[in-house]
Amino acid sequence: MAEDGTWPTIQRHGLLSTAALLDLFEADAPTRATVLDQVRRSTITLEHPEHGSAVVRDQRPLKFLDRCLTPRTTPQQFLDALNGRVFFWLTYERLQRLLNASLYRKHPQTVLHIDTASLLAEHRDEVQLAPYNTGSMHVPTAPPRGADVFVDLLDYPYDRWERTRGRNADAVVELTVPHSVPRITDHTVRVERWHLGEPREVLYSR
Secondary structure, eight states, rough: OEEOOOHHHHHHOOEHHHHHHHHHTOOOOHHHHHHHSSSOOOOOOEEETTTTEEEEOOOGGGGGGSSSSSSTTTTHHHHHHHHHHEEEESSHHHHHHHHTSTTTTTTTTEEOOOOOHHHHHHTTTTTTSSSOOOOOOOOOSOBBBBBGGGGEEEEEEEEHHHHHHHTTTOOOOOOOOEEEEEEGGGEEEEEEEEEETTEEEEEEEO
């Protein structure tokens, strides 16, 4: 799920992590500090003479970051882990849940449908998985996690999480790729514009 209107930029530059986006936009040191060194309480718009504008989403679901980290993880380490990767939902249900959340439902969103096998064929050695919505700590009782919550694909303890949660729950929640997916269009099968919880327009179809 991406910001509305970003599909042309994604086609040109790929899917970028927040840190990679700041590099592309040649952000100065104060801007980088504002975006990367604290929990973003509001969206931030970047401007560049060549690339135009880009919106960095807020991190309001990290409300209780300080209380939900494992003992050996600092807030900055966890923020670096979040800001340094691209995230994908693995189930349509979780995508719909986010699109219907109060923060997003009333605002159009761009949704990319990805061929997972194609993505893995190119990024297999980079992909890391997580058992949580890692950017959500909106309650103080959220499961503790550290920067090591992201686990390499082949090392991910899928069976353990399946036993813990049961076969009808998600043993893995997020698929992530560090830094960026430059050729995301090679793996994209459909792009839609969603509004009010429903797809309203097809922007691209393979």
